[in-house]
Structures are given as structure tokens and as C-alpha cells.
Amino acid sequence: MRALLLVACLALHTIQAHGAPAGGVRAGPEAVSATAEAIYRDAKPRLLQIRTLLNSASQKSSTGSGFLVSADGLAITNYHVVSQHALEPQTYRMEYVSADGSRGTLRLLAFDTVNDLALVRLDRGGWRPFEFDARALADQLPRGERLFSLGNPLDIGFAVMEGNYSGLVERSYNERIHLSGPMNPGMSGGPTLTTGSKIAGINVAKIGWGAEQVSFLVPAKFAAALLQRPHLPEGFTGREVRAEIGRQVNAWQAGLYKSLQDKGFKPTTAGPFRLPESNAGYFTCWANTNADDKPAPRARADTTQCNMQNWLFIAGDLYAGNVAIQRTHFTNQSLNSFQFANFVSGKTAMGTDRANPKRMTPAACHEDVAWAGAADAASGDDRLRVRVAWCASAYRDFEGLYNVSFMAVAPERDGQAASITVFMNGTDYANAAALAKRLLAEFRTGT
């Protein structure tokens, strides 16, 4: 499933860092307008490069950007920029480099995993902070407004990039601003400013491939809210951070699953079957078929894959908070019953994520034969007998979070079969079971 993750985070990890030329290089000066130049000059002293260092080696492990929000040294960045330090404070520490080259240490005060934000305190005060744009806090920026993203791309020096406000991302459960403009690795956590040099949002991600100049910002209001959160204790442990992440993700997914249930499902036709599709607006559906395969297939499999574009970054190898629902309509063309059953079997193996034993327990699975359709309509010949499978594994480091896959396959009827699969990442067990149960109840025959 992760192959479909289009959104690339912008933290720059050592492995991606290219040899930086000595001295800062200003990126793309020819494209930068006079306003941008003024904004850049004004913003530069308040920008930070945030580095995560391996304690033992004192070498950069990853870099991102940040910006000051108070005179006494409070700064905002992305959670994913500081996640290594947050999860393993004994192994990683953080430092900042400001535009004048001064360095210092950082302390993590609070974070918001769901909105990918972190609040840090610098070891010294006396800064001129950024202010939040009042219209941005009220979600009232006009579409098309020019915005300026700042940060330290690719660890080669601070830069400004110009773009346009394109509203909130429509198909996203979490609020994200769509910025039509470029963004590069290393700019994560940097500010995107209005022409008045006020904060409109925080750089977080861009579409990794297949699109140009589609970038995402965390709305400024979440950064403002983060300032109000209680702070982590001094000398916090990785265990405390993990517990906090668990609480945040859990509270967030409770809202997501409630929304999924409340929005409900509409039936889609698959031959004699009716398969549910979520009414929630934050799914993007893609259809694909094997009909064009060469040599021509002897049975058709038409799949519609509905994904949430949203993933919550937890660690470099751990993402959560996604739901993907896939439904397939199988049509027999020239196979016999045995061959068609084998054809369907071959497409129903529940391959979920790549194995990640460090983060996840082995899966516990249950396979059964069950009645699909609503329980109250459970009578008559039209009841649908389906084969179901459930596999779940627990997050080792985060209590109460699981990855779950659930699948129901209806056997051949009039030369056709159907299946529905749901993959739920970073979910509460009961919420996942309730959603799976709902999908099973909405899987019907077409009457």
C-alpha cells in the first residue's frame, strides 16, 4: 500500500544529502520577484536550519527547517524533522544553525503528530519572531494569493520559493493547504509567508512524483494551537514520547472512524453483487482492470481502489492513520469453475505492508465463512455466503494501535465473484472491527 503514498516528506536525511558547496547558494534568483527578495531579507535572520545529530558521531543524521515564534526563543518545525530525537532522545540530539551561522542546542517542548508539528526552545533569546497571519488563522486567505516558502533546501543555504495559495486540499481528512509552488527536501518545518511576512502555513510535503509544483502546508492555526499545549518534562524519555504519540493518534483515529461510520456507504454494482463505497470525501478512487493484459485474460478482475491520501508520519519506517478500501468484481470468461475459483484465490491473498518486525508484531489472523449483508435481512435464498479473513498486528511501541486487513470474498454466482478488502493503519482494534463489520453488512446481492 505504501507504494501509493504520493506525498513525500521534506526532511532531508543524510542519505539524500549531496555534497554542499562551501558557502550558502541562493537558489533560483532569476525566478524570485522583488517582493520575494524583500521578504527573504526580512525573514532570513529568523529562520533556522534544524539538525538531528547522532550523539555518538556528532554528525548530521537529518536536517529540516524551522522558524521563530517568540522573542525568547520558541520555534516551530515539523514533527518529522525532530522525530528521531523525540523517539530516541538517548541516541539523537538536536541543534540549530541560524542564517548568521550561529549554532546552539534545541529542546523539544511539544509536538502534534497528527498535524506534523513540533515546538522547540532555543538555548538563547533575543530574536525577532514571526507573527501568524490573522486571515490564515481564520481560514480566510483568498485563493491565488501569493505566498513565499522559506527554508534550507538540500542543506545548501536558506532560500525563498514563490507559490500561490490554492485552498485547502479537498480530498484530505486532515486540513492541509495546497500550495501551487515548488518545495524541496530540507525545507520541512520552514514557514510559508504572506506578502506581509506573516505566517500562512508550515512547509510539510509535496507530491513526490507525477506532479510539478504541488506542495502542502500545515495551516497556521495548528501551529498557534501547539503553542498552547502542555510541555514535555525536562529530560523526557522516549517512552513518554511514545505514550504521547499513542494518545494523539488514538484520539485522532477515533474521530476518523466516527466520521467514516457517520458518512456511511453507498452501494456500487458488481454484477449480481453490491459492494460498498464510502461517502466520505477524503477518499480518492482509482479503477484498474486486467482486461488489457496480453495475452488476453480468461477472466476479468476489475478493481477500484479507494485510498485516503493521508498518512501520519510516526518514524522514518512507520506511518499510520490510513484507510484504504479496495473492491474487485471478477467475471469469468472462458475458465471452468475450478479455474475461476483459483483465479479469484490468486487475487485475494492479503498482502499488506512489507514486514517490519522492529515496529510490528507478527499478524494474528482469523479466516471464516460468514453471512454478508445486514443482519435484519438475514433470511431467504438471497443471503450472501462469503469467505472472510482478518489479519491484525500490533504496533510494538504504541499501545492500542494496530494495522488491520479485512477481506470478504463472495463465491461464484452466475459466473461472477466479488471481493472487498479494507486496510486500516494505526487504528484502534474495536474501531477497525466496527468498520469491517459495517463493510460486511453493506456487502449484498443486487436485489
Next chain:
Amino acid sequence: MSAAQNPSIDPWWLEIRGPDAAVHTRLRLGGASLSVGRGYGNDLVIDDAYVSPAHARLTRDDDSQWWIEDLGSDNGTLDARTGAPVTRAALFDRASFTLGRTVLEVRHGASPVAPTLKLPASTAGATLPAAAATRQLQTLGAQAAALMLLAVLLSAVSIWMKQTGEPKLTNYVYGAVLLPLMVMGWAGAWALVTRILTHRAHFARHLRIASLSLLFLIFSEALFKTIDYAFAWVSASSAENVVNWVAAAVMITAHVRVIVPQRLGLIAGVAGVLALAALGLDMSMKSDRLKYQPPTIITSLLPPVFPTKPPVSGDALFERIGALKAELDEERRKDPPAGFNALGDSD
């Protein structure tokens, strides 16, 4: 002197048995006396290192009664039934004596023999033992070939059932050519070992065992697939694995029995232990590897005419699914497998 010269006299026979109790020589007693020993001056020379050069003498008295007397041998002449030393004793039907490690048994002309065995009707015409053996071998060979043919046919059916794309000739060639070659190669290897150890190859017997084993594999695959489908049994493939290893033990036992017909229990035991060890190794390797791979289930769908267990209601299903949570939470408390570190727990 030969008894043929005195046809009027009741014939007496002397059977000379070796340490293996098999009759090596039968001698019709004739004349008035017969000397027995290892020396070449005797009437009956016995190649037994425990027999004295001049060991015993058999004599016939005027009443035509035969006697045996020890000639002062080193190890003596013993009554084979009681073990008592004999200096001189009268011979009677079924009397037997031990000289060294050789047994002399006496048979009278009227001594009863076991009833004649009936030849099977089909082989009634075959009087020559060699012909019977050839015929038996042919039957065995035909059986083995038929079983192999059946296995090849069934595997072709199995390949056909799984054919969901365009038919590929190579798949069937594999079944029709490679499979018999593999089976014959396996049987041939066993036959070679058998030939080395027993001077006979018994290829047909080995081929029959190998073909039967292949048939069993095909059968067990279909059986477990049907069971998996009917009962939604996630562990069906593990059970199939266990059964196949047991079948492997049975097959090895059968092959070894061709070489060593005795000590069935011992061979079966050794084969069983080997198969168990292989199974254990197989499972432990698999469990480490497979535990963390994405689960592949619902792999054995069959046409809807095949019966399944009665479906459960959604409520009952999710009650069972809910019970898995405790299992996962328990697993969470355990350490991840070696080679994978959790987040630093030093704090």
C-alpha cells in the same frame, strides 16, 4: 555304497544343517556304516571348525537299526533337543544331534511331510521357478508403471485446474516428462544402493514405492485444499506439511525394507525420527521467516458446489475476531526477534 543298490531296505535320510538351521545336504544312508568328521578319510566330510577330524560313526546292526556313536571327539556329540552328550544312541525318525555347530537330523522314509501347496490359478501353468519369478517381476513392473502413469495424469489434471491464463504447454511437459524422470531417478538411486548391498536392484519395487508416494502427495494437496475450503482452516497448509513428512518417513521405510527385510520396527523408528527432525527444522525455519511476512490467506477457493461449514453471523464472527486482540497484546510485550531492535528501551 548307495541305497539305490538296496531298494528293499527302508530308506533312512540324514539331513545336515548348518548354524542357520537350513538343510545343506541330504544323504540317504546305505551300507552298514558311515563315518562323520572333518577329516577327508570320512564318508561324510563336514566343513565345521568345531567338528573333530574323526568325530562320530553311524552303524547299522543286524536288525537294520542305525546307531550313532561318538569317536571321542573334542566337543562331543550332543542330543540336539536336550543338549546331553551322547556316546552311543539309537537313531529314530526326527532324532537330531549336534556335532560342533552342525546338526544332523535323521528322517525315516515314512516321515510325514507338509501337504502340497496349491499354485495360484494364473501361474498354475508355470512350472519353472524362473518363469514364475519373471512373471512376478513383470506384474510388479506393470503395477509401478501404471501407478506412475496415474500420478502423471492426476498432476496434469491438477495443473489444468490451476490454469487461469492461456494454457502453457511447458506446464504439461513438466508433468509428463519431468515428473516421471524425477520419480525414475529417485527409484533408480534406491535401486543402485540396493544392487550394491544385496546383488539385486529391485527397481520395479522402488519405482512402485516412489509412484505411490507421488500419488499420495497429489492426493494430500487436494484433500487439504478441500478441508481448508470447507472449514476455513488457516493451519491446513501446516497440517499438510506434517502429513507429507510422515508420508516421507513411510516412503523411506519402504525403500529401506527392500534392502533389509527384517527389523521393520527399527527402520520405521529411524525414518520417523529423521522425518520428525526434518519437520522440526522446516517449521522453525518457516516460522521465523513467515511470521513477519504478509499473511496470505483465502488461497484455496473452490467452486461453490463444494460444501463449507455453516456460515457464522457477523456478530459471532467479530466476537471471535475480538478475541485475537489479547493474543496481539501479549505478543507486543515480547521482544522482537533477534536482528531487529525496538526503539531504544534503555530509558
